[in-house]
Structure formats: C-alpha cells, structure tokens
Amino acid sequence: MELVVGASNTTMRSLLGKLGGLLAQEYALMSGVRGDVQYINDELASMQAFLRDLSTAPDRHDNRLKDWMKQIRDMGYDIEDCIDDFAHRIPRDPSSDFKCLFIRTRFYELRTWWPRRNIASKIAELKVRAQQIGKRRRRYGVDNPINLNNGPLVRAVTYEIAEHQLTGHQLIVTKEPVGVTADMKKLEDWLDLDKPVEMCDKERIVLSIAGFGGVGKTTIAMALYQNARDKFDCRASVTVSQNYDQGAVLRMILKQVKPHESDPNIEGRSHSELMEELKTYLAEKRYLLLIDDIWSAQTWENIRKCLPHNDKKGSRVIVTTRFQAVGSAACSRRAEINFLHSVDFLSDEESKKLFDQSVSESNNNIGSEKELPPEDVWKICRGLPLAIVTMAGIVASNPRKSIKDWKEACNSLFPELMPSLTLDGVTRILDYCYNDLPADLRTCSLYLSIFPKGSKISRKRFTRRLIAEGFVSEKQGLSDEEVAETYFNQLIKRKIIRPVEHSSNGKIKSFQVHDMVLEYIVSKSSEENFITVVGGHWLVPMPTNKIRRLSVQSSGSEHGNSTKHMNLSQVRSLTMFRSLDQLHFHSFNNGILQVLDLEGCKGLKEKHLNDMCRMLVLKYLSLRQTDISKIPSKIAKLEYLETLDLRETNVTELPKSAGQLKRIINIFGGNKSSRKGLKLPQEVLSCFASLHL
Structure with a gap:
C-alpha cells in the first residue's frame, strides 16, 4: 500500500x-x-x-x-x-x-x-x-477502500501487560557478523591487530569496504573498529552519506580524537581552521578513522585533504561505500598497500543461519517449537542481511500465519524470477514490513526520522517524546509510559531498530536505525508531511505546504539558511542538532509549539530562554548538554510543561517560580563532569504532586 x-x-x-x-x-x-x-x-x-x-x-x-x-x-x-x-x-x-x-x-x-x-x-x-x-x-469519484476481513494486514493488535513485562528487559549480546568469518580474519590481519606497533607498516593505509546497500558493510567496519580501537592513540567514527556538511564532519572527528580537550569555540571555526587543527593534531598520532557511507570520489578527496599528508605512525582509515568506483578511488593512491574489499551476499547456509538467529532473538528464544515458515521467506532475500533480518522480524511478529500465507506473501512480493536482489526489491520488502505494522507502530516508526543517520538514540528520550506528541495514551490497564515502552519493544522485535547499549538493569539504553531503513522512513515521513528534515543525510524535497514537525539536522554554511524561506508558523514540534545561530524563535507560533528539543545545541543564549518562556503550551523542553547556567523565573508561564531536561548543563538550581508548573512530571538535572546536582527549593518540591525524580 x-x-x-x-x-x-x-x-x-x-x-x-x-x-x-x-x-x-x-x-x-x-x-x-x-x-x-x-x-x-x-x-x-x-x-x-x-x-x-x-x-x-x-x-x-x-x-x-x-x-x-x-x-x-x-x-x-x-x-x-x-x-x-x-x-x-x-x-x-x-x-x-x-x-x-x-x-x-x-x-x-x-x-x-x-x-x-x-x-x-x-x-x-x-x-x-x-x-x-x-x-x-x-x-471526482474517490471510491471507498475494499476491506477484506481475511487480508494479511487485518488483525486485532493487543499489547498485554505480560508481553510488556517479558520484553521490557533484554540483554544485548555482541555477536560477530554472520557469514564473514573469513573476511574478518583477512581484514584484522590488514589492521595488524596482533602485531606490536613497531612491526606495523609505518604508512597510513586505507581500507575500502564496498557493497550493495544492506549487505553488511557498516556492520563489518564497526566490528573491525571496535576490535582495533585500543591499538591506536586516537580514533573517530563518522557518517557522511549523500548530503553532508564537511565542517560538521571535521568537528565530529575532532571531538572524538580529542575527547578530553573540550573547545567551546569549535562551532564557530571556519573550514580552513578546522582542517589545519585536525592535520596538526593527527600529525604525531597513530590514528584509526572510520568514514562510513561515502557517496562520491570527490567526497573522499575532500576528506583526505584534511588528513596529514605524511604519516609515519601506521595509521589506518576504513571507508565504506555502496559504489565500487568510489571504493577504488579511495585506494588508488597507494594501491600496493591500500586494500579494496567487496562484501558479497550471503550463501544459502549463511542466510538460513542469520534468519533463524534473528527470529529466535525476536522471540526471546521462546517458541522455537512453533512451525517455521517455508524457505521461500529467507530465500527471496537473495542473501542480503538487511532483508533477511527484516523478514525475520515480520515472521516473529506473525506467529499465527500459516505456511500457505507465507508462500502467498512471497509470491505477491516477487511474482517474477529474480536472480539477485535490486534496490527495488529491497524497497518492496521494506514496504511489506511497514504495511504489516499496526497504525500506532507506523506512527512510532515515522517518528524515527526526527533523528540523524547513524546517531545513537536514547530509548527514554524517544518514548517520552512520543508521549509529549500525543502519539501514546493509556490502554488496557497500562500507563502511557508502559504503552510507549511496549511500542518500543515491538519496534525492536520487528528489527526496525536495533539496540546498541543497555543499562545495568538489563533494559535497552540506546538504539540505532539501519541506514537504508531510516532512508525509507524519511521518505515516507516526507510523503505524508509528517516530519520535515532540514540538512539531513539525504536529499529530501522541501515541503510545499505547512510544516508541522521540524528536525534541523545540520547548521553548517551549506545548510544553515535552509529554514530562511520556510513558513514556520504551524510548527508544533522542533528538534535542533548542533547550533542555534541560524534559527529565530520569533518565526514560530508560541500558541501551538508543544515539543522543543535542543539537546546538544550550541549558541543557546538568554534571549532564547526568554523566547521559550512565551511558548505557552510547551509540554516537552530539553536543554540537555547546552551551555545554559540559569533558568529564568518566567518559566512559570509554561503551565502545560510535563518534562524538563537540564542534565549536563551548568544549571544548579531552579527558580522558586517553578513551583507554579502544576503539570510537571519529569525533571532531570545534574552534571556528571562537574559533579553538581540540581537543587530544588523546598517550596518548589511541595508544589509538585506527580513529579518523577
């Protein structure tokens, strides 16, 4: 559909x-x-x-x-x-x-x-x-839809308390990528992981990993990066993609190779200043860089020019790309020591192993005695790991579907004989996965387009925002927080998102969305004018009608003025990444803006805080990891505010007027680096009836 x-x-x-x-x-x-x-x-x-x-x-x-x-x-x-x-x-x-x-x-x-x-x-x-x-x-003769009661998408979707409790705690087990054991051994030898530093090749070497989208390039590259990172003086991992901001890429690299040297002025540096700083710092270091998803040879050339010309420490650069020509270009300068590795599709044996493993994970290793679907399900994926894992999520979520139903589904997806999986074939599978979702889960999946490609997303940030947006409500004896958790667990089960970190209690702490899945979601979200993404990794057409939810994902010179000619008066939800320099709050309608998420933004000033205090129906406000040190007393005007996040800021105390925030539920504060907490005055504490600390 x-x-x-x-x-x-x-x-x-x-x-x-x-x-x-x-x-x-x-x-x-x-x-x-x-x-x-x-x-x-x-x-x-x-x-x-x-x-x-x-x-x-x-x-x-x-x-x-x-x-x-x-x-x-x-x-x-x-x-x-x-x-x-x-x-x-x-x-x-x-x-x-x-x-x-x-x-x-x-x-x-x-x-x-x-x-x-x-x-x-x-x-x-x-x-x-x-x-x-x-x-x-x-x-104009718009007909009613034909509703077939026995259709594949018609089902009663229930979220029971037992299921919520069962899937709420999941330990994350790190596994080697399936089907690439030989590849990993070859590439680890290339990195010289087991040799002393003095025995390594003294030249900087580039490894290009090329292959079809979803074949597992990033999975292999990240496994190499994680295994090798401690062998180098410094390291950094960045995502580039089709539409990228070179200044933002350089800043991300600098922040990772210099983790203990915070530079408050880094956002204001010019491209030439960032390039010289990076060259100077890396010149005497043995570094490991992972540059993920490069789309053109020119992009690689631009990044290469920002690295030291002469490297005698044995540094390594890992590049991933969907295009063989780009991979070859990255290795062309020192072909005798650089290495181009092409990732192939999985064999039938490896495909079945990955499919069974993924179904088992989604079912929490329960229910293995159930009748398994026919081989057609994983065979139509033609050895593409992304497609295999996605179909496994659908299978695990439809335990009552018969073998006959699965065969019909496979035939409807690919009625023609197909020797290999094309980009169109991947889109068909993602379409099938998306259309299999209940309406509420579709909304939750579309909401993922708020976040930039490659980012680690906090589970709690995601679920709290769903609640603030009104996409989650109490049902079947579950609170809205529990329903949001259940939706999240369903997205995990269906392999739409994958966990990357967990807390000490076993719950998932953060997760990621696969690049191709996120690209599909961003496209769908743009189609419905659900979320407008500015400065993201993909070239998305700007909406011709009103903008309701805005995600500004880049603020460099290339994308900084992207909102200049937009009508922002209907924006109900604003999420900013990086700098606020190019955004003016007076462009928004203070009477309808309900979600304002500025986590990690730079350039937040007192005038911005005063503007926020005029957003009278604001429900969710995150100023986490910003430079603010004081909250104005005018915050009392935000009578609808439910969540206030001040973690990792210099705010140490709330004003007494915050006691007038009658609907507040969540207040988060404290700074781990300065070891200072957030003080709530006694008169404020006595006013909060339903506060979660």
Missing part, C-alpha cells in the same frame, strides 16, 4: 479528543458555533473510520485517493492548530463557581468576546472546508 495512514489516524484521534473537550466547555463557544463544532466533530469521526479502513485495505491506491487523504490530513492539522492556539487565550469558564454565577458569567463573556469571536470565524471556515472536501470526493 502506497498511502501512509498511521500518522494521520493518530492525529485524527487526538483531534477528536480536543473537539470533545471544546464542546464540553459551556461558555467557551459563541452562540451558533456549537453546531459547527459538532458538525466538524462528526465529519472527522467518519473520516477517521475511513482512515482505519485504509490501513486494512490490501489494494494499492490511486493518486485521487492519495490527494483526498492529504486534504483530510491538512484540514485536521489546521483544526488542531485553531483549537490549541485559542485554548490558552480563553480562561476556564466560571460554571464551577456558583457564587454570583450570573455576574461572573457576564464578565467572562465580555472578557473573552474577542478570542471567542475569532475562533467562531475560523470554525465556520473549517466547516465549509470540511463540506467541500466531502463534495470533492464524490465529484
């Missing part, structure tokens, strides 16, 4: 709740408006049912249906903006206070006349718009 419906369905459900709340406010609406709101509420309820049918329809949809779907989504966003924008401008109605009720009611009506008149006008316009969308559907 080409149409993305998970995010839209979740948005519609949230919107219906807000409309119901608006109808429940007896005095909030002007005379005659209540009928319009009720009409919009009923119309959207029918549209939500339509969306649910779309999510279970196995047929592919035409452009007319996709465009109509887009109109529903955009109207839903505009209605939600309207409600949120006016909600904080209309104070609580006086119906709960019966003392002098008549006088209070009249005073309330006069005081709120203007905002209520505004919302009445907008609601009237939105009602007409809803009517036009319905008429347009009939005029």
Whole structure:
C-alpha cells in the first residue's frame, strides 16, 4: 500500500479528543458555533473510520485517493492548530463557581468576546472546508477502500501487560557478523591487530569496504573498529552519506580524537581552521578513522585533504561505500598497500543461519517449537542481511500465519524470477514490513526520522517524546509510559531498530536505525508531511505546504539558511542538532509549539530562554548538554510543561517560580563532569504532586 495512514489516524484521534473537550466547555463557544463544532466533530469521526479502513485495505491506491487523504490530513492539522492556539487565550469558564454565577458569567463573556469571536470565524471556515472536501470526493469519484476481513494486514493488535513485562528487559549480546568469518580474519590481519606497533607498516593505509546497500558493510567496519580501537592513540567514527556538511564532519572527528580537550569555540571555526587543527593534531598520532557511507570520489578527496599528508605512525582509515568506483578511488593512491574489499551476499547456509538467529532473538528464544515458515521467506532475500533480518522480524511478529500465507506473501512480493536482489526489491520488502505494522507502530516508526543517520538514540528520550506528541495514551490497564515502552519493544522485535547499549538493569539504553531503513522512513515521513528534515543525510524535497514537525539536522554554511524561506508558523514540534545561530524563535507560533528539543545545541543564549518562556503550551523542553547556567523565573508561564531536561548543563538550581508548573512530571538535572546536582527549593518540591525524580 502506497498511502501512509498511521500518522494521520493518530492525529485524527487526538483531534477528536480536543473537539470533545471544546464542546464540553459551556461558555467557551459563541452562540451558533456549537453546531459547527459538532458538525466538524462528526465529519472527522467518519473520516477517521475511513482512515482505519485504509490501513486494512490490501489494494494499492490511486493518486485521487492519495490527494483526498492529504486534504483530510491538512484540514485536521489546521483544526488542531485553531483549537490549541485559542485554548490558552480563553480562561476556564466560571460554571464551577456558583457564587454570583450570573455576574461572573457576564464578565467572562465580555472578557473573552474577542478570542471567542475569532475562533467562531475560523470554525465556520473549517466547516465549509470540511463540506467541500466531502463534495470533492464524490465529484471526482474517490471510491471507498475494499476491506477484506481475511487480508494479511487485518488483525486485532493487543499489547498485554505480560508481553510488556517479558520484553521490557533484554540483554544485548555482541555477536560477530554472520557469514564473514573469513573476511574478518583477512581484514584484522590488514589492521595488524596482533602485531606490536613497531612491526606495523609505518604508512597510513586505507581500507575500502564496498557493497550493495544492506549487505553488511557498516556492520563489518564497526566490528573491525571496535576490535582495533585500543591499538591506536586516537580514533573517530563518522557518517557522511549523500548530503553532508564537511565542517560538521571535521568537528565530529575532532571531538572524538580529542575527547578530553573540550573547545567551546569549535562551532564557530571556519573550514580552513578546522582542517589545519585536525592535520596538526593527527600529525604525531597513530590514528584509526572510520568514514562510513561515502557517496562520491570527490567526497573522499575532500576528506583526505584534511588528513596529514605524511604519516609515519601506521595509521589506518576504513571507508565504506555502496559504489565500487568510489571504493577504488579511495585506494588508488597507494594501491600496493591500500586494500579494496567487496562484501558479497550471503550463501544459502549463511542466510538460513542469520534468519533463524534473528527470529529466535525476536522471540526471546521462546517458541522455537512453533512451525517455521517455508524457505521461500529467507530465500527471496537473495542473501542480503538487511532483508533477511527484516523478514525475520515480520515472521516473529506473525506467529499465527500459516505456511500457505507465507508462500502467498512471497509470491505477491516477487511474482517474477529474480536472480539477485535490486534496490527495488529491497524497497518492496521494506514496504511489506511497514504495511504489516499496526497504525500506532507506523506512527512510532515515522517518528524515527526526527533523528540523524547513524546517531545513537536514547530509548527514554524517544518514548517520552512520543508521549509529549500525543502519539501514546493509556490502554488496557497500562500507563502511557508502559504503552510507549511496549511500542518500543515491538519496534525492536520487528528489527526496525536495533539496540546498541543497555543499562545495568538489563533494559535497552540506546538504539540505532539501519541506514537504508531510516532512508525509507524519511521518505515516507516526507510523503505524508509528517516530519520535515532540514540538512539531513539525504536529499529530501522541501515541503510545499505547512510544516508541522521540524528536525534541523545540520547548521553548517551549506545548510544553515535552509529554514530562511520556510513558513514556520504551524510548527508544533522542533528538534535542533548542533547550533542555534541560524534559527529565530520569533518565526514560530508560541500558541501551538508543544515539543522543543535542543539537546546538544550550541549558541543557546538568554534571549532564547526568554523566547521559550512565551511558548505557552510547551509540554516537552530539553536543554540537555547546552551551555545554559540559569533558568529564568518566567518559566512559570509554561503551565502545560510535563518534562524538563537540564542534565549536563551548568544549571544548579531552579527558580522558586517553578513551583507554579502544576503539570510537571519529569525533571532531570545534574552534571556528571562537574559533579553538581540540581537543587530544588523546598517550596518548589511541595508544589509538585506527580513529579518523577
């Protein structure tokens, strides 16, 4: 199915709740408006049912249906903006206070006349718009989706407490990549891991690992890097990709090779200054660099020029690329000592081993006695590890599917004979995996496009943000935190994300998304206008309509002004990576911005903090790893704030006015490097009823 419906369905459900709340406010609406709101509420309820049918329809949809779907989504966003924008401008109605009720009611009506008149006008316009969308559907013959009760995507999805408790604790076991034992031995010999430093080749040597996307290049390279890192004076691992910022790459390398030499001015350095600093520092070091996913020979040449010309310490550089020509170019200068290694597809034996291992991991090594799917499932993957692991996740998540069902699924994926797996074939498999997800999990998977390629993502940061965005709610006896954890565990089980670190209690601490999976998710997210990515690793077309969630992933000279000509007045969620220099908060609508995540950003100043205190409906605020040292007393204005993250900052105390944050649930503080905690005044502590410390 080409149409993305998970995010839209979740948005519609949230919107219906807000409309119901608006109808429940007896005095909030002007005379005659209540009928319009009720009409919009009923119309959207029918549209939500339509969306649910779309999510279970196995047929592919035409452009007319996709465009109509887009109109529903955009109207839903505009209605939600309207409600949120006016909600904080209309104070609580006086119906709960019966003392002098008549006088209070009249005073309330006069005081709120203007905002209520505004919302009445907008609601009237939105009602007409809803009517036009319905008429347009009939005029252009948009058909209802065919819902087949025995379709492969139709199933009752339940998240039981037992499953939540079972999958909540998973130990991460580091395994050697399947099927590359001989390759690893050859490449480790190339790195001279077992030889003393004085016996190693004194020249810097480049290893190029080339192969089809998803074949395991990065897995092999990272295994080599981890095994060899302690043999070198310094090391760094960076991801480049199709769309990259060279200044950002150099800064990332410098921060890793000089981990104990913090430079507060590194963000403001020019490219030439960064290049000279890196050359000078590495000139007398034996270093190991991993440059992952280079897309062009010119990109490698630009990076090579930033490294010392003469290396007599025996340094090593590992390069991965999807293109043989690029791999050859990286090795061309010293072909007699440089090495080009091509990663091939797995054999049938290795493929089956990886498939069985992946299914077992997803099932937590339980249920091995169940009937296994036919060989067609892993054989259609043609030895591509990414495809094998992805299909294994689907198999583990569909234990009741029969062998006949799996054969039909394989035939529908690849009806033609295919000697090898192409990029189109990988996309088909990822499509099948995505369409197999329940609507809520589709939304969670789309939300992964917030984060840059190659980044280690905190599990708690991800789940708390899902809650703040309204994508998670209590169900079946589970709290919203437990439901978010369950969704996360489902993404792990389905191999959409993979764990990389765990805490001492056995729970996953951080995870990553495979490059090709993330590329697919970013594309889907862009298609639905769910998240707009600026300065990411891939060339994504800028949206022609309103931006709802914005992720700014680069701030170098090449991408710094990417938001300059964008309309940011409808942004509800903003995530910044690196510097704030090119972003102006006055471009945003303070009445609807709910999530602001500035973790690790540089350039945060007092004026930015004052701007944040005007974001009246903000629910999630992360200033972690920023340079701030004081929180203004105006933070008390953020009456909807639920999560405040101040870890690894210089903030040591909250102002007394923070006691007015009645909805706060999570406050995080303290700095490990300075060994200072966050002090909460006694009068503040006594005001927090539901605080999680």
